[in-house]
Amino acid sequence: xNKFLSFCFVILLILIIAAVTYFTSIKSKHKIFDNGIDGxxxxxxxxxxxxxxxxxxxxxxxxxxxxxKGHNNFAYLELMNKxxxxxxxxxxxxxxxxxxxxxxxxxxxxxxxxxxxxxxxxxxxxxxxxxNVVGEYSVAAVLDTSIGGEIYLPGxxxxxxxxxxxxxxxxxxxxxxxxxxxxxxxxxxGQKLFDLYSPELLTEQQNYIFLLTKDPNNTSLISASQQKxxxxxxxxxxxxxxxxxxxxxxxxxxxxxxxGIVVGSENFGNSSGNIMLEKSANSKALTVKEGNYVQKGxxxxxxMNTDKVWGxxxxxxxxxxxxxxxxxxYVTSEIEDMxxxxxxxxxxxxxxASVDKTYRxxxxxxNNNNLMMLPIGLRLEGRVMISPIKGLWINKKSVVNTxxxxxxxxxxxxxxxxxxxxxxxxxGEFVQILGGISIQDVIVQNxxxxxDSESFIKxx
Numbered sequence: 001x002n003k004f005l006s007f008c009f010v011i012l013l014i015l016i017i018a019a020v021t022y023f024t025s026i027k028s029k030h031k032i033f034d035n036g037i038d039g040x041x042x043x044x045x046x047x048x049x050x051x052x053x054x055x056x057x058x059x060x061x062x063x064x065x066x067x068x069k070g071h072n073n074f075a076y077l078e079l080m081n082k083x084x085x086x087x088x089x090x091x092x093x094x095x096x097x098x099x100x101x102x103x104x105x106x107x108x109x110x111x112x113x114x115x116x117x118x119x120x121x122x123x124x125x126x127x128x129x130x131x132n133v134v135g136e137y138s139v140a141a142v143l144d145t146s147i148g149g150e151i152y153l154p155g156x157x158x159x160x161x162x163x164x165x166x167x168x169x170x171x172x173x174x175x176x177x178x179x180x181x182x183x184x185x186x187x188x189x190g191q192k193l194f195d196l197y198s199p200e201l202l203t204e205q206q207n208y209i210f211l212l213t214k215d216p217n218n219t220s221l222i223s224a225s226q227q228k229x230x231x232x233x234x235x236x237x238x239x240x241x242x243x244x245x246x247x248x249x250x251x252x253x254x255x256x257x258x259x260g261i262v263v264g265s266e267n268f269g270n271s272s273g274n275i276m277l278e279k280s281a282n283s284k285a286l287t288v289k290e291g292n293y294v295q296k297g298x299x300x301x302x303x304m305n306t307d308k309v310w311g312x313x314x315x316x317x318x319x320x321x322x323x324x325x326x327x328x329x330y331v332t333s334e335i336e337d338m339x340x341x342x343x344x345x346x347x348x349x350x351x352x353a354s355v356d357k358t359y360r361x362x363x364x365x366x367n368n369n370n371l372m373m374l375p376i377g378l379r380l381e382g383r384v385m386i387s388p389i390k391g392l393w394i395n396k397k398s399v400v401n402t403x404x405x406x407x408x409x410x411x412x413x414x415x416x417x418x419x420x421x422x423x424x425x426x427x428g429e430f431v432q433i434l435g436g437i438s439i440q441d442v443i444v445q446n447x448x449x450x451x452d453s454e455s456f457i458k459x460x
Contacts, residue, residue, distance in 0.1 A: 041067055043066075084108065085107060141439075142438065142440075142443065147428075148386050148387055149386055149428040150384060151384050153314060154313065159304040159306070159309060160309055162308070163304065163307070164304050164305070167254075168298055170233050172198060173199075174197045174198075175195070175294060175300075178193075178290050179191075180193055181285060182262070182286065183264065184261055184284075187256050196251070196252055196254055205248035206248045208239075235255055263303070288300055309376065311331060316358055317359070323348065325345055327344065328342055328384075330342055330384075333378055334378065346362055348360075348361050348362075389425060392437075393427075393431065394443065397445065397446045398447050409443060411441070411443065422434040422435035
């Protein structure tokens, strides 16, 4: 009987020890892995599997321990021994290291999404860098305000074709001597242009002298002959010489009736519509030479008067609604000694230039009123003031222009995502936003810091 009781006591003791051991291990396991226990700390690196009741540093990696609250440690342990493709879109997992069957990249240790160490998300870190950027960058808000400013219009000085003069031969003849040989020479009124031999003009001179000597009382006929000589290009001084010496000159000098700049020597049929805008050097020779026979009505010189000129300014399409006729424009030039001046926009051309996608506006300038003459071809810069416009605005630095679209980087969780926007007017350092983001969005202040190349931006 005593042996039986002793045997039962031993069996009972063994069962008690086993039960105590079992419940102790279960309690220890829950102490390690229960997410809800307060005051428990763990290493941020899940592969270290270190836990402590007190804050401190991990003895394995030296990182600062963090609270286990909110961490799914069981899931960490399940993935500790798994491998995955570094490209998150492939979603390949393996129990052993190797090569990804989809992209061929080497598999890496897998971890699940979680927050640890400076609050950086693994999901954000594993996203492609061409669509998501993780980092600490200065941010800016979208402004809902009214912004005004001024737009800059590049321009240049051009001839006013309304003041062009064609100097043509009025009789048939041959050019004996040229006094003007190159384009863009300046000519004064009364200056010699060329010497012309014309049998027709010689005959008219002889008729006039005959009337003066043989029929001096026939004033009406003499006056008609004199008027014909004037219409043929003879000046009053030359007529006075005929009256004084009674000698006809077979070679007659033709003088300029106006002042201007020589821009060509083409016939009416061969003249170019853009001759006044031709980008030729000052040394380009004229087509008419000494010894050439010319016909009545043939243009020898084309003169442009520079007392009245045009200021032509280009307006890009998006700014065309800001520019109106009679609007003031503030004009500056490349000449250092020339003071800026204010003018009015006189005309807006209706033709749209598809090459540079601009409209042209015209300003009539009086060169005589300026302290310094505006030379043809001088580059100008015009400024037009714009009234404040209500809308959403961001700084230009926050936008990346890829050519066919405008990109901003919007705050998204622990990173920034590239997003396409619809841009409107540009006012100084600001760009109007017509769509793509709202007033609630936070964007990167300088978008250039978040990209390696514009060609690598991927929009989601």
